[in-house]
Amino acid sequence: MSSYDVVIIGGGPGGYNAAIRAGQLGLKVACIEGRETLGGTCLNVGCMPSKALLHASELYEAAVSGELASLGIEMQPTLNLPQMMKQKDASVSALTKGIEFLFRKHKVEWIKGWGRLNGQGRVSVSHADGSSSELQAKDIVIATGSEPTPLAGVSLDNRRILDSTGALALAEVPKHLVVIGAGVIGLELGSVWRRLGSEVTVVEYLDRICPGLDTETAKTLQRTLSKQGMAFKLGTKVMGASATAQGVELSLEPAAGGAVEQLQADYVLVAIGRRPYTEGLGLENVGITPDKRGMLDNQQHRSAVPGIWVIGDVTSGPMLAHKAEDEAIACIERIAGHAAEVNYGAIPSVIYTKPEVATVGLTEEQLKADGRAYKVGKFPFTANSRAKINHEAEGFVKVLADERTDQILGVHIIGPSAGELIGEYCVALEFSASAEDIALICHPHPTRSEALRQAAMSVHGWAMQA
Ligand code: FAD
Ligand code: NAD
Numbered sequence: 327m328s329s330y331d332v333v334i335i336g337g338g339p340g341g342y343n344a345a346i347r348a349g350q351l352g353l354k355v356a357c358i359e360g361r362e363t364l365g366g367t368c369l370n371v372g373c374m375p376s377k378a379l380l381h382a383s384e385l386y387e388a389a390v391s392g393e394l395a396s397l398g399i400e401m402q403p404t405l406n407l408p409q410m411m412k413q414k415d416a417s418v419s420a421l422t423k424g425i426e427f428l429f430r431k432h433k434v435e436w437i438k439g440w441g442r443l444n445g446q447g448r449v450s451v452s453h454a455d456g457s458s459s460e461l462q463a464k465d466i467v468i469a470t471g472s473e474p475t476p477l478a479g480v481s482l483d484n485r486r487i488l489d490s491t492g493a494l495a496l497a498e499v500p501k502h503l504v505v506i507g508a509g510v511i512g513l514e515l516g517s518v519w520r521r522l523g524s525e526v527t528v529v530e531y532l533d534r535i536c537p538g539l540d541t542e543t544a545k546t547l548q549r550t551l552s553k554q555g556m557a558f559k560l561g562t563k564v565m566g567a568s569a570t571a572q573g574v575e576l577s578l579e580p581a582a583g584g585a586v587e588q589l590q591a592d593y594v595l596v597a598i599g600r601r602p603y604t605e606g607l608g609l610e611n612v613g614i615t616p617d618k619r620g621m622l623d624n625q626q627h628r629s630a631v632p633g634i635w636v637i638g639d640v641t642s643g644p645m646l647a648h649k650a651e652d653e654a655i656a657c658i659e660r661i662a663g664h665a666a667e668v669n670y671g672a673i674p675s676v677i678y679t680k681p682e683v684a685t686v687g688l689t690e691e692q693l694k695a696d697g698r699a700y701k702v703g704k705f706p707f708t709a710n711s712r713a714k715i716n717h718e719a720e721g722f723v724k725v726l727a728d729e730r731t732d733q734i735l736g737v738h739i740i741g742p743s744a745g746e747l748i749g750e751y752c753v754a755l756e757f758s759a760s761a762e763d764i765a766l767i768c769h770p771h772p773t774r775s776e777a778l779r780q781a782a783m784s785v786h787g788w789a790m791q792a
Contacts, residue, residue: 330354332661333449333463335441335607338366340638340650341469342425347658349432356461357434358441358451363422364429367471367639368647371491374421376511378414379494379518380678386410387521396717405522407499414494437461443608446633450608465633465661468622469650470607472600472639477506479566480596486569490515493595500524504576504591506564508535510677511597513547516556517679526556527589531581531598533561536677540689540738542724547683547740550720554680567594602640626667627657635661649673672755676745681721684748687736687755690726699729703761703785705777707741709792712772718742723781725751725761732760732785743774750778761785 332348334341337359348355363370388394389403429436439453449461474489476482484492493515499522505512508530520526528535535558536544548558565577565586573592579585602620609616612631616622622629622636629636637657638650652668659666677683693700703725707713721741727734737751754764764782769775776791783789 327460327462328356329462330356330435331463332356332465332467332658333358333441333461334467334469335443335449336366336469336471336638336640337361337364337425337436338469338471338638338650339368339647340471340640340654341366341467342428343651343654344467344469344637344658345434346428346432347655348661349429349434351658351662353658353662355434356437356463357429358437358439358449358461360438360440363419364425364436365418365422368650369418369421369425371494373647375414375418375494376490376514376518377678378417379410380514382410382413383518383521384680393717405499407497407522411495440606442606443612443614443634445611446631465635467635467637467654467657467661468604468607468629468640469636469638469654470603470640472645473603474596475599475601477564477596477598480506480564480594481569482596483569486574486592487567487594487596489596493519493593493597496593500591500593502527502591503593503595504529504574504589505595505597507596507598508532508548508558508560509597509599510536512595513551513556513677513679515595515597517551517554520554520556527559527591528556529559529562529564529576529578529589531561531563533581535560536683538689539677539683540685540724540736541691543683543685543738543740546721547677547679547681550681550740551679569594600639600645604640627653627660643670644673644675646673646675669756672752674748674752676748678745681718681741682744683738683740684744685736685738686748686752687734688726689736689738693726693735698735700726700735701729701732701761701785702726703781703783703789705781705784705789705792707774707777709780710774710777712774713742713777715772716742723747723777725764725781725785727761727785732762734759734761734764734782737781739778741774741777747775747778750775 331353332355334357345357439451444450503524505516505528508528516526561581567576574594576589578587624636624641637653639645656666674686706722708719713719724738726736761782769779780789
């Protein structure tokens with residue numbers, strides 16, 4: 327039986343970052359991953375392939391919509407979907423091999439196979455050739471991630487009725503794609519296929535898109551996506567969907583009750599959330615019981631069982647790759663006996679639509695619910711010279727600061743490169759900066775980042791450029 331300081335189950339952003347950090351700290355570490363490649367959901371079927379298609383489809387739309395022609399670039403573009411998928415797959419493959427390289431560099435042993443807890447300090451692994459092996463470890467980290475939440479009455483076949491993995495690998499552009507769920511996956515992948523020529527209808531149970539997102543920002547996003555041609559059916563529930571070789575027939579009903587309506591699509595994407603993945607993990611062998619939603623509880627990454635730790639999508643908190651990475655670092659530092667903490671109040675989140683949406687900290691709704699007195703500073707990208715010159719002036723930066731102390735409490739951006747811009751405010755939140763701090767910092771001209779400064783000035787009513 328091989329023996330380790332740490333054995334990590336799962337090779338996604340939680341698991342692979344934990345493994346690398348453990349290797350850096352001189353711990354003897356193995357990472358068990360059942361997939362053929364490392365990188366988990368994020369690299370294989372999540373963040374990275376979706377961003378590859380978002381990038382390519384954005385350029386395609388700029389070419390076919392006349393946007394490039396308006397800049398004086400004329401061409402007759404045609405879509406080569408197999409090539410678009412091929413370049414996505416090639417990038418994904420390069421990234422997953424990159425993790426293998428990092429494992430070698432940091433002396434992490436990759437154990438290929440499916441891990442199963444086999445008592446405290448013991449994990450058995452089933453390998454693809456049918457053999458199995460047994461590992462021993464002082465500490466075990468569960469980083470087994472998540473899987474798509476199924477919808478009752480709608481059976482996924484990944485031919486006509488797809489989850490996100492199916493929607494990242496379609497061989498043709500749907501004529502009519504129905505997306506169930508107006509969350510991050512639905513809006514990102516819905517945008518990809520709409521840009522490539524699909525009619526896209528998004529069916530959402532609630533009466534708004536992106537629950538949890540600052541309401542003003544969510545409304546602006548919905549308005550912009552509607553202008554781009556995405557249709558929304560809010561407050562609507564899907565009662566069932568039946569697939570044929572040609573397409574799918576859906577039955578819908580108002581969430582509040584009412585007449586049933588039929589909707590035809592040639593493909594359906596189910597994107598109603600993800601749930602923790604713990605199948606076959608042997609939790610019962612160590613006495614860990616998931617909560618109602620299948621989540622594994624943790625206290626500073628420790629499970630209820632000494633020596634077993636949990637990080638990433640399989641436990642509470644936002645299901646984001648960078649949250650899993652943060653937890654990975656803190657968990658391994660703690661295993662190594664160091665002090666470490668994750669600041670859950672400063673985890674950003676980004677929706678990679680056009681325009682992008684990026685947020686960090688509290689929303690106005692949360693501040694109101696907490697009864698906290700706050701000030702709002704807002705600056706529109708129409709008044710930002712760089713955004714204007716690039717014809718991408720939709721959206722705004724909104725800064726929420728404590729009325730008394732001026733401490734920045736939340737920032738919500740919808741606009742060009744919002745995902746890159748939010749980093750500045752993540753630093754601001756971590757350093758407990760005030761709006762005045764940002765307002766007094768020199769920002770380069772002409773950049774979109776000037777809108778960040780102007781919004782901070784606006785908290786005190788002296789935005790100079792709007
Ligand atoms: P995972 O990445 O799910 O990795 C878990 C790994 O464990 C998997 O590879 C699995 O095969 C393996 N595993 C499970 N059980 C076992 C076992 N018993 N033995 C061995 N191996 C096992 N997040 C962002 O921050 N930004 C984005 O832009 C973004 N885009 C996304 C787009 C899509 C379409 C999807 C689906 C997700 C996206 N996410 C994004 C979410 C992100 O992918 C996850 O939050 C992240 O991958 C979670 O990391 P993790 O390590 O906890 O789990
Ligand atoms: P989500 O939680 O973002 O959105 C799900 C949506 O489906 C919600 O609006 C919800 O109200 C709706 N819904 C739930 N049940 C429904 C039903 N029966 N009928 C109609 N609508 C229903 O989930 P997602 O879009 O599936 O994404 C899953 C996770 O992946 C997210 O938690 C997100 O953190 C992560 N992700 C992140 C990114 C990113 O960071 N850019 C991209 C993709 C995915």
